[in-house]
Amino acid sequence: GEGDGSGEGDQGTGGGDGSSRRQSLLDSLRVALDVCSANAVASISADSAELARHLHWYPVACGVLTWAHSNMTRNTATRFNSDLLPSYLKLLIAAAAAQPQLRQQVCAVLTEVLSLDAADGTGAWAT
Numbered sequence: 184g185e186g187d188g189s190g191e192g193d194q195g196t197g198g199g200d201g202s203s204r205r206q207s208l209l210d211s212l213r214v215a216l217d218v219c220s221a222n223a224v225a226s227i228s229a230d231s232a233e234l235a236r237h238l239h240w241y242p243v244a245c246g247v248l249t250w251a252h253s254n255m256t257r258n259t260a261t262r263f264n265s266d267l268l269p270s271y272l273k274l275l276i277a278a279a280a281a282q283p284q285l286r287q288q289v290c291a292v293l294t295e296v297l298s299l300d301a302a303d304g305t306g307a308w309a310t
Contacts, residue, residue: 211237212246219250224261231270238281248278248285252292256299 214237218230237243251271254261261267272293279289 208240208242211240211243215243215246219246222250222254222258222261224264224267227267227270231274235274235277238278241282241284244278244282244285247274248288248292251275251278252295255292255296262299 215234218234221230223230234243234247238247251274254267255271256262275289275292279286
């Protein structure tokens, strides 16, 4: 259940036996790994939508949060890219909605992203 480390948040997969739940989690983790490993800037909108469908699993949401954080703050190809920002923001909001226990971390990521822009002084998020 929510917040108990079982891997499901508010939008759990419903009943079913442990084996099917494990398989569902593994399938979701594979999708997240494939999308995050590819890190394809050209398909970020579709990839973000795909990832959002798997955020009901806490481990997936944690991985996606880490991936989005890295891309928005460290990856020079995606940092300060205003074309990508809406997709990342939607994904972070979806992660916080699906996993309420991650809300504080999502806020910390957003604060860091805004701080980087201010510290950079370039107004890089401006279009």
